[in-house]
Amino acid sequence: MTARLFLLTLLGLVPILLVPTWTMGLIVIGVLIIVGVLDFFLVPRIHDLRLQRTPGPLVRLGAGTHSTLTLINDSPRRLRLDVRDAWAPSAGAVRTRSHHDLAPGEEAEVRTALLPVRRGALPADLVTVRSRSVLGLIARQKSIEVPAEVRVLPPFASRRELPSKTQKLRELEGRSAVMIRGLGTEFDSLRDYVDGDDVRSIDWRASARAQDLVVKTWRPEKDRRVVIVVDSSRFAARRCGEGTVFDAALEASLLLTALATGAGDRVDVIVADARVRAMASSRRAHDPVHDLSVVLTPVHPELFDADWESITASVLATARQQALVVLVTQLDESTLADDILPVLPTLTSRHRVVVASVEDPSLRVLAEARGDAEEIYTAAAAEAELLTTTSLRTRLRGLGVSSVQAAPEDLPGALADLYIRLKVTGGL
Structure with missing residues (x-):
């Protein structure tokens, strides 16, 4: 029932108020029922309406895209439609409702603007269509499933640092007046x-x-191998800054991939937790950063512990020759002692290993608080966590493993600087 039927019912109260008898009331009710039933049979059915969704192009998180919904009237009657093109809330659909008057055989397109707020494959929801007649008292409504999805790539905000990092590599390659000498180059x-x-x-x-x-x-030597291992276990799901640890790891991986492939090195990326979730290689990729972004788009952290023995086997199978292996993971004391340290000798015997981790910026803030007793105890706990991380990095350095730790927005640049430093010193 529509608002028009409600207004017609209100108008029917006028004669009842003027002639307040049971007979007049029954007449008004009868007229409303007859008009409503007649209008119901006048409403065209929706089963002859064809729908098709066409999602827009791939976009990076933070950019807008669109989806086009095509309506085709295959019925012999004119269709007066109210359409709601619904999407998942994270797709950020704008103005999803529209009105159409389609003659037989006519078609129309509905363009829905999308402003995604989350990375990944964002699915479309049901298309709800409401058909009405000329009177518009009664409407037929149906929700139809029209499969479609919009793929939102990682934002790659760290690409703003790529020109400056690339310039350093160009200086190393002798494209400027200064040549830098490095052992093993x-x-x-x-x-x-x-x-x-x-x-x-x-x-x-x-x-x-x-x-x-x-x-x-x-x-610097070219055609070297770089293997980036991104930990997608439960530690990567932790909130850190404006996103998760996994989001910061993806940013660091994308910047290092762009930098290393630009330097002529081959990059392989492995995303794993209890199992290998995704793999990408720049070997045959025309645009390695874009291809890696597409591979990483549907991957999200899972609440499992990482199987570092399986990850080590995947690294050894991927790079049989000497390579730079970058482990982007969390510096957790128990995980490092029980899972990572036992497999490090296997990796370091053949490869150069680097451990990169995200530092929670809130720990520094908590460690500096000196208010009431509760804040002091919290500061002590935060300081203990920072000292533990420093101790773990020292322990790794004693094993010949380089490490880098920075806030989420600083980790991509810090990891890129470490890569350049290894290039200078012939560490690759």
């Missing part, structure tokens, strides 16, 4: 010695021939 060319050069880089034979000091210049 590839020989590039010879140049005259200038004050401040490392005496170990002097080529004595070339200097004897030139009768002047000549030094060797070097460039």
Whole structure:
């Protein structure tokens, strides 16, 4: 029943008030019933209406997209429709209701703007269609399932740091005037010695021939292997800053992938917890960052512990030659002692290992609080957690494992700087 039927009922009260008899009341009620039943049979059925959804292009989180709903009238009657194009709340659908008057064989398109607030594959909800006649007293309504989804990629906000990091790599590769020497890098060319050069880089034979000091210049080795392991276990689901630990890990992985592939290295990414959730490689990818984003889009942390023996086996199967293995995980004391440390010798015997972790910025704030007794006890607990993390990083350094820890927004840049530093020193 529509608002028009309600208004008609109110109008029917006028004659009843003027002639307050049972006969007049029965007449008014009879007229309303007859008009309502007649209008019900005049309403066209919806089963001859065809619906099709066409989702818009892939977007990164923070950008807008759209979805197009096509309505096709296959019935021999005119359809007067009210349509609600519903989506999941996280899709951020704007103005989902529309009105249409379709002649037989006519079609119409409904464009729904979407402003997603969550990464992943966001599904469409039911399309609710309400059909009415010319009188509009009674309407037929049906909710129809029209499958569709919009894929929202990780935001990759850290790409703003890519130009500056790439410039450092270009300096290492000799594309600027300054050449940097690093142990274990590839020989590039010879140049005259200038004050401040490392005496170990002097080529004595070339200097004897030139009768002047000549030094060797070097460039970082290319076509190296980088394997990034992103922990998607229960630790990654923890809220940290404006997102989760897993979101910060994805940002760091995307920036390192863009930087390493730009430097000519091959990057493999493994997302795992109790099982391997996703794998991506830049070997045959035209756009490694985009391909990695597509692979990571539907992956979310699961409330399981990570199986580091299985993860180690996957790393060894992926990179049989020496590689830089980056473990993006949480520095938890029990997990590190019981699960990670036992498998580290297997990895370090063949690869260079780096552990990257997200630091909770709220710990620093809590550790500095000095208000009442409750805040002091909380500060002591936060300080103890920070000292434990520092101790774990020292323990890893003693095993020959580099580590980096930073706030969620700083982790991508810190990990990229560590990669560049390893390039300079020939650590790859």
